[in-house]
Amino acid sequence: MMKILIDNGHGENTPGKRSPVWGDGSQLFEWEYTREIAMRVENELKRHGVDVERLVKENTDVPLSERARRANEIAARYGKSKTILVSIHCNASQNGKGTGWEIHTSPGKTKADDLAQIFWDTANEIFGGTWKIRGDWSDGDGDWENNFYILTKTNCPAVLTENFFMDNETDCKFLLSPEGKSQIVKLHVDAILKYIKKYE
Numbered sequence: 001m002m003k004i005l006i007d008n009g010h011g012e013n014t015p016g017k018r019s020p021v022w023g024d025g026s027q028l029f030e031w032e033y034t035r036e037i038a039m040r041v042e043n044e045l046k047r048h049g050v051d052v053e054r055l056v057k058e059n060t061d062v063p064l065s066e067r068a069r070r071a072n073e074i075a076a077r078y079g080k081s082k083t084i085l086v087s088i089h090c091n092a093s094q095n096g097k098g099t100g101w102e103i104h105t106s107p108g109k110t111k112a113d114d115l116a117q118i119f120w121d122t123a124n125e126i127f128g129g130t131w132k133i134r135g136d137w138s139d140g141d142g143d144w145e146n147n148f149y150i151l152t153k154t155n156c157p158a159v160l161t162e163n164f165f166m167d168n169e170t171d172c173k174f175l176l177s178p179e180g181k182s183q184i185v186k187l188h189v190d191a192i193l194k195y196i197k198k199y200e
């Protein structure tokens with residue numbers, strides 16, 4: 001049986017990592033938003049009988065080193081190829097013009113690329129035509145290769161999703177809407193279920 005780890009980045013005490021306050025008074029806090037999405041993904045996967053665990057149950061910011069330590073301890077117990085990690089984030093572009101969805105892996109071809117490919121295809125099914133799916137095609141596939149700590153210091157396949165831009169009002173309103181939340185939850189649940197089916 002595969003072990004699924006969901007990482008919700010940042011904490012209530014993390015500076016920045018929030019949207020502007022929009023005209024209607026709404027505002028997105030990344031730590032709070034990604035926890036809500038992560039909990040819904042967790043509950044939905046549990047309904048499908050999946051062994052899933054959130055890496056950060058605290059509301060405060062847990063350092064990346066501690067998150068990687070927790071992930072590696074679990075991966076050592078379940079087996080590196082029987083554990084996957086998905087880190088959920090919202091993007092920001094500083095100028096408010098960024099839009100769409102991205103997925104990141106560590107550099108080089110690893111098992112994380114198989115997981116990223118399934119996310120990529122699922123994102124295209126759910127958002128394609130409506131939203132931009134932002135690819136980095138430097139190595140022939142759409143995932144972005146990045147030396148993010150949670151991707152490079154963890155021993156199991158790990159991906160990081162950047163779910164739309166919280167500093168773009170159109171993206172942010174979609175993120176905060178019931179349909180937006182449902183689609184982002186569905187993307188993560190569907191992609192993880194497909195990965196389990198294919199690679200378990």
Ligand SMILES: [Zn+2]
Pocket residue numbers: 009010017030089090
């Ligand atoms: Zn983030």
